Amino acid sequence: MERTDDLDGLIRRTADAASAIIRGDIRGYLALIVHSDDYTLMPPAGGETVRGFDGSPETIESMERYFRSGEARLEIVETYASGDLAVLVGVERQHGEVGDLPDQDLSLRVTLVFRRDGDSWQLVHRHADPLTRRITETTLGALARGDAAL
Incomplete structure (x- = not known):
């Protein structure tokens, strides 16, 4: 398979995954995105870097309750690919009902790093803000001081 075709497929799967997660289809998201054993997440709400992905049934059910509905479109800003690594830089233009929030703009800037494992890509890092x-x-x-009184 040509590397460009492979990267195009990765972008399509990533866009479909963004749509799945915002509407609460966590199982659909996990069918599209495989997290590596050494996966790291810099979550959009800040805080410590999360290491590993918890795919337990309890966590999946919790995520399904948290992400209730919405729509997303992945806007790619830049891609970088070299050997078995690919980086997608973009904006997830999305709105939805998340947590206790009513439907609203929840767009995120994202950097996603994938590593090839055989014939598939695994997500090794996600940074979103x-x-x-x-x-x-x-x-x-x-924000840098952690001052909640904005």
């Missing part, structure tokens, strides 16, 4: 709109230096400073 909600900073799709410019913020002021004051807001940036407050």
